Amino acid sequence: MAEKQKRKIAFPMVARYNEVVRYFVEEGLQQTYIMQPQMTRRTLKLGAKYAPDMVCTPFKTVLGSMIEALEAGADTLIMVFGYCRLGYYGELAETILRDLGYEFDYLNLAEYSTGKKKDYLKAIKKLNPDAKAVPMGKAGLDGLKMIEYIDEVESYYYQNCGFETSKGEYRRALNQFTADLGRAKNRSDIDDAYDRCMSRFHEIPTDKGAFPLRVGVLGEYFTVMDEFSNVDLEQSIADLGVEVHRWMNVSHRNIHYPGEKNLHPRISKYCNYEMGPTSTANIWYAKRCAEKGYDGLVHVKSAGCTPEIDIMPVLQRIGADYKIPILYLTYDSQDGDAGLQTRIEAFYDMIEMRKKVIR
């Protein structure tokens, strides 16, 4: 019996999570996953060329990486949805790609968001009608574990990599971890990768001092997580010798989200309602960092991100109430990072001086 032609599935680049999608597609759906190259300036240029000019920047990067995935040979694209403009990304991106003449199958999860969870099964059936429930469920659970590991490793990395005594040790361990995940075929591979990375992390000698500077990074879901989109913001801050903390990641926001119900009472002083898809979490996190005595906050968003613009007045008020400096960064499809570097350094100098005065 001739084997059925497998789909070549691709997903737009999102931080480090593409390995998870690959794992689920290959092990759960038993299809081929096409990994496009890491995002470069070309990705953004491609996206910016074909996307409407006033749309938020993630759309441009997503469109660019979809084009690169199609160039890499994918024939099926998956797109997720969200509660802001992200909910319309799928359809507009498809229209633009089809106008450009690409031919592909498209799975836009926004079409299946009818409020019934059952409908997502239809989406999976579309990808592979013969998908078996057991391997799929297993791969799904492994995928979730993978997301948790990635987030844990990243979080540990950015909190410590600024203090290593020999430069580059942490980076090497993190790169090894990413490579290991790329080869993972089953749960024990994933666990091994995580264990190896964490034990290497713990062995690296660091020099933190008694009171290291701590900075909280918060902001728009995509830009804050994606290293390419925020031009390696966290790394640049950490390299100055700072503990960088970030709450926003997939495991916190999606898998273990404490829920509007639990977060909102803690910020009811500042707002009465949920202000946007990630607003409650960001306001809560800003307040928590301020209460814990962090030395500064960095608010990250892409140009024109409505929910994040709307919480800026709240953050300004938190900054004034708790006397915590906040750096507001807006990312667009810029080419250079010199301007950003200058702002980060100036911010660092300020919080460092401030710390010396206060202590």
Added chain:
Amino acid sequence: MDEIRMPKAEYNHHEMVVGIPRSLLYFRYGVLWERFFQELGVKTITSAPTNLKIMTNGSRRAASEMCLAMKIYMGHVESLIGKCDYILVPRILDFGLRRVMCVNFEALPDVVSNIFFESPIRVLSYNIDVSKKLDERRAMVEMAVSMGFSHGKSNKAYKKARKAQNEADSRAVKQNEAKYKNDGITLVLAGHSYILEDEYIGKPIMQYLNENGVNVVRADLVDRKAALRESERLSPTLKWELSREIVGSLVMHVHDFDGVVLLSVYPCALDSMVNDMMLRKNRITHVPILQMTLDAQTGTAGVETRLESFLDILKMRKEVEAGNGREAEA
């Protein structure tokens, strides 16, 4: 409904004045709000139509990256300070599946209360959130009850106010739709009602077009239910209520007009995507479309030049079409 409601002493509704900013959703719910408070016996004050002062004050107050409509709204709120005790800022999340509002309307009460937290105003708000089973009636009645009115009275006030709003809407829609049958060049202005009806940004454009002998029809005044249905055919996952009405309206009347002006403010989140979608879908119908983005400009010369050249194109097309028609007849 099992909780015991204590009358709230802090509201003294005989002397209380509610301020209504003449911006954003005022042009959609203005009648409803004013009538509702009138029925309850609460005094209201509506801010003056937008002028340069309101716009500049608003731009100063608002975060610099907010859209022009939000900046103008903040100007209206500021102009009401000192004239009222409460400012009505509703929070509207959605009306059902794929019928959400722009995030700005979701965040509006909190944005206002945070921007103006040092000012002596308080935000009066009702919360429409269908996933929490809060429709417009329940939301507004709950607001009135929290102000100390009885359930029955608030319910009655809402019913009357809603009826008045419905009547006003259908009157406006009828008037607007009748214009499609007028002779001459029919131009559709597609934009949110808070842009088109704004005294400072939208009205001058409408006025200019009317003065130049164009039959101007508004896309936002439409039978909303029918428009929602039609928009789903054009773009199945389009989820913003306000955009769906406009898109649906354009689809419904696609054979009735000669040109479209897509009027949006900088940087409108919805229009940035939906306008592009419409331009792409328009390749089938080939209607001339002018895409215009307004920012806090003070002069109209640039806008008028663009409109003038667009009108010239429409006139030429009409003449060519009429010429072709004659040739075909001959």
